[in-house]
Amino acid sequence: MRAVVLVGGEGTRLRPLTETIPKPLLPLMDRPSLDHVLDHLARHGIHEVVLSSPYLESTFHDFIEARRGDPAITWITEPEPLGTGGAIVNAMGQLGDEPFLALNGDILTDLDLTAMAAFHRERRADATIALHPVEDARAFGLVPTGPDGRVLEFREKPEEPVPGDVNAGTYVLEPGALAEWAEGGNVSIERRIFPALIEAGRRVFGFVTDSYWLDIGTPDTYLRAHFDILEGKVEGERYPAPFVADGAVVDLRAHLGRWVVVGAGASVGPGAEIDDSVLHAGAVVEQGAKVVGSILGPGSVVGVGATVIGSALAASARVRPGASVRGARISAGGEAPEG
Incomplete structure (x- = not known):
């Protein structure tokens, strides 16, 4: 079975982190998040993957060159943003005549893709949608199913917190199910294609x-993805907690809480305190600084004695010595004022 991974999201909810780094290439632990998606596919015997995106291939060139393994990657640049459905249709020429997987590239999951593909075959399905039960579906919308597992409808996001099954962004599809949309164009698989297939029986x-x-779509869920990996909640992902990457330097007089990731080449000075935070490659936390519940982008600097709480710093952003910031979003190369 082949797969198409949609990697075209702009990551607007993750700004300023995505100002200089495409969302699929944001680091997750010590590697780009897309690396984890591709490794998960390979573990389930997916050896050929199409990456579909409106980004130019050159944006991902270094990543693709570094992979050079399983699965083999074919890149397709969308002529314009095509939406989830249009991007899948645009990639079908590379996917053959057999059922294929389609999935969003911004999801962290250990979903059993092998079992899902078997379920699809057993049901002789035209389309199979991975569904995940949640206690509060307001952020997602509901996808109710009948006793036989058949999808009944796609419901809009409820206004009140209600439990139910939501679309988990992973699909097994028969090429013939998408024939009506073969001419392409911008179309959503969730809002148009699936409802049309259901209505047509x-x-x-x-x-x-x-x-x-987990949908890694906001700074909060981005942090949570790291913490869940550190806690061992994600099958196939094993890291010590806290995690300090090779090449990082942490002074022996610094404090690192358990839920901390320190990227390659990052440094943490004497007396600094880091809790519930992620430091990207080359980030610097200077002497006596305090960082809690925050994301420090590559090359960002938290100055001597500064405090950063619940904030996100883009690449090369700076918090000046002695400053105190809470809930800040500092753009690439920007500075927080002195405290």
């Missing part, structure tokens, strides 16, 4: 799973 099934699943 096509065999659309939900594969309900309680596997780990």
Whole structure:
């Protein structure tokens, strides 16, 4: 089975982190987040992957060159943003005539793709949608299924917190199910294609799973993804907690809490305190500074004695010595005022 991974999201909710780094290439632990997605596919026997994106291939050139392994990657640049459905249709020429996987590239999951593909075959489905149960569906919308697992409808996001199954952004699709949209164009698979297939009586099934699943779409969920990996919640991902990458320097007089990631080449000075935070490659936390619940982009600097709480610093951003910032979003190369 082949797969298409959608990597075209602009990551607007993750700004300023995505001002200089495409969302799929944001570091997750010690590697780009897309690396984790591709490794997960390889573990389930997916050896050929199409990456579909409106980004130019040159943006991902170094990443693709560094992979050079399993799965083999084919890049497709969308002529314009095509939406989730249009991007999948645009990639179908590279996917053959067999059922294929399609998934969003900004999701961290240990979903059993092998079991999902078997479920799809057993049900003789036209489309199978991975569904994840949540306690509060307001951020997602609901996807109810019948007793046989057949999807009944796609409901809009509820106004009140209600439990239910939500779309987990991973699909097994028959090429023929998308024939109506073969001419391409911008179309959403969630808002247009799946509802149209259901209305036409096509065999659309939900594969309900309680596997780990997280949409890495905001700074809060980005942090949570790291903490969940450190806690061992994600199958196939094993890191010590705290995690200090090779080449990072942490002074023996500094304090690192358990839920901390320090990227390659980052440095933490004497007396500094880091808790519940992620430091990207080359980030610097100077003497006596305090960082809590924050993300420090590559090459960013937290000055001597500064305090950073619940904030996100883009690449090369600076918090001046003695400054105190809370809930800040500092753009690439920007500075926080002195405290």
